[in-house]
Amino acid sequence: MAPRPVVLVTGAARRLGREIALHLGARGFDVAVHYRRSAADAEATLADLHARGAVAAGFAADLADEASCRALVPAVVARLGRLDAVVHNASLFEPDHAADFTYAAMERHWRANTAPAVVLAQALHDHLAARGAAEPGCVVNLLDQKLWNPNPDCVSYTLSKAALQCATTLLAQALAPRVRVCGVAPGLTLGSAQIDDAKLERLQAQALLGYGARPADIAQAVHYLLTARAVTGTTVLVDAGQHLQPHDRDFGYLA
């Protein structure tokens, strides 16, 4: 019997990362659950994965720290025996504007959102090469519909995701044929400090389709890309059409 593929999901303790991890665990993947501070939530995600019959283990790392990020793939391979795919879902989101922009804010976002994707993709490539893997591995980076529908809010976050989108293209070129590199760009899917449940429901109802993306829709797209052997260097937008509806402010600032 072929061994089950192993996927590393960053930021998998809570919210979309947890949903992606559980979705993949129920569909034949063993899962490396990465987290930073949410240790208790990571334990709950692991328990739910084990209940679904997946092999799963937790890995704590601050991806903004280069040495910690570089240590992650070797730790996963040492613990789970192999690695076949990476979903870079972890993300920093701190709203700012051109008026209060700082180098420090931009650096924080790039260190969490952008640079780890390059390091983790290269590490996956090197592992697959050392293993002599016959099939390509895959990286899926979580982007954002706002890259197709820009507004000037959240400038550091948006710049980091725009660079991640570009990195998705560059890595697809650089790491072929061993690694496919793709993106999933969610629309407004979950609430936040600025968006409570009532506001989320109201904003999602305004999407072209009359409803918003659910966490399961994002996870389904990630699974598709992980298993789509002829797809690389492209992004699937999962946003019920929000990128086709220009907004002059970020959702957090809309009524």
Ligand SMILES: NC(=O)c1ccc[n+]([C@@H]2O[C@H](COP(=O)([O-])OP(=O)(O)OC[C@H]3O[C@@H](n4cnc5c(N)ncnc54)[C@H](OP(=O)(O)O)[C@@H]3O)[C@@H](O)[C@H]2O)c1
């Ligand atoms: N939610 C949405 O509606 C939406 C919309 C568009 C795009 N997206 C994208 O989809 C992805 C998931 O969204 P989300 O809202 O579920 O994400 P989130 O809750 O904002 O963040 C996910 C996790 O990222 C981890 N993280 C942050 N900085 C880190 C660092 N320096 N090192 C390691 N981990 C770090 C945190 O882990 P710990 O808690 O363990 O510290 C956090 O739980 C993100 O990439 C986001 O940009 C989401």
